[in-house]
């Protein structure tokens with residue numbers, strides 16, 4: 001029998017192997033990431049593993065896929081459900097991007113701390129929004145929906161195996177092997193010719209719409225390794241003459257602890273694709289859709305911490321407008337130094353970031369009687385505070401990643417009212433509850449407090465003070 005987490009780890013590893021064959025520059029990115037991680041581990045020792053063991057970080061990947069209909073999304077949820085991954089978070093990239101990115105998204109990922117520690121594989125999953133009149137008029141919408149309704153992304157055998165794996169939380173060896181083969185195959189780039197006129201009609205509206213609805217299958221769009229020093233990674237990739245996008249998305253590099261998520265990517269590469277012309281002949285063309293991305297993960301922020309992050313982003317925007325000659329990342333670094341507490345010890349009491357608490361060894365205690373609050377228990381050596389890793393995504397960064405890799409801006413009818421979608425709507429479309437990331441982090445924090453309270457025989461109310 002192969003357990004769910006081993007299926008997940010095997011799927012991530014095989015997808016990585018497949019993607020490396022399809023996009024060789026990805027392999028370079030993985031190699032450079034590994035070198036950077038080894039150097040950071042050597043230089044910083046145990047501190048390098050504060051946000052995850054080197055084993056977890058080395059194997060850690062996120063993928064990105066894009067689908068066209070709620071039915072396709074439900075099938076994706078069954079496949080990831082087999083791997084112990086649940087939809088977490090709602091991202092509206094239609095609002096976050098300046099170019100036309102007509103999708104709403106979630107991320108499938110494990111949610112329990114021990115499952116994340118075993119293998120945190122996650123997939124950013126986007127659903128096309130043909131009903132949004134800012135992008136699609138009634139005629140195009142109807143032809144697009146008809147096209148999408150006529151394709152099958154996942155064979156019934158794959159879905160049946162997925163259901164069995166999810167229900168039993170494991171699969172017999174031979175079925176696991178079949179499941180993995182079919183699942184990886186479903187995300188390979190198809191050799192099927194693309195109808196050129198249809199693809200180009202959609203591309204005028206949005207390159208993302210063409211990538212999703214212009215072809216008869218889906219594919220993995222990128223696979224992202226995790227790196228411990230993304231500034232160093234960026235320099236080393238640039239030294240190897242790999243053209244990176246202009247900036248690292250997310251928080252600036254700074255002296256304080258890593259927070260949330262920093263990401264960057266190399267530009268989408270021209271890949272050979274078969275194109276069917278209007279006269280029926282098939283020619284070889286090239287499309288630039290798939291790219292390589294890398295990320296550094298930091299500590300998860302509370303709603304207050306996240307509000308501070310969002311406010312600082314807006315401040316950077318307005319300062320950059322006022323001073324067009326200034327270096328954007330220098331502006332961001334200065335604002336962070338001014339407004340964000342520079343250590344874990346300060347972030348916790350201000351309740352800006354999530355930590356879990358653990359009883360420290362007896363010899364660490366600096367007092368005979370345990371004090372009454374979490375903050376004092378930590379200060380007096382009774383408890384250790386461990387940062388909770390940010391396991392999710394950032395809409396502005398995701399939009400930036402999408403956008404910097406699009407061939408054109410697309411178009412948008414700004415006089416039209418956008419169709420409103422939210423997490424509840426997406427839950428209905430998937431037929432599974434889209435979980436709230438803050439609630440998951442808060443649950444980890446509060447259950448660790450309940451646990452240490454029990455171990456020390458104290459009645460802790462859960463607040464830091």
Ligand code: OOG
Pocket residue numbers: 063064065066124126221263293393394397398399401402
């Ligand atoms: C997804 C882009 C967003 C991330 O890491 O923020 C993303 C896509 O290109 O389909 O992957």
Ligand code: NI
Pocket residue numbers: 062063064124222224293401
């Ligand atoms: Ni990504």
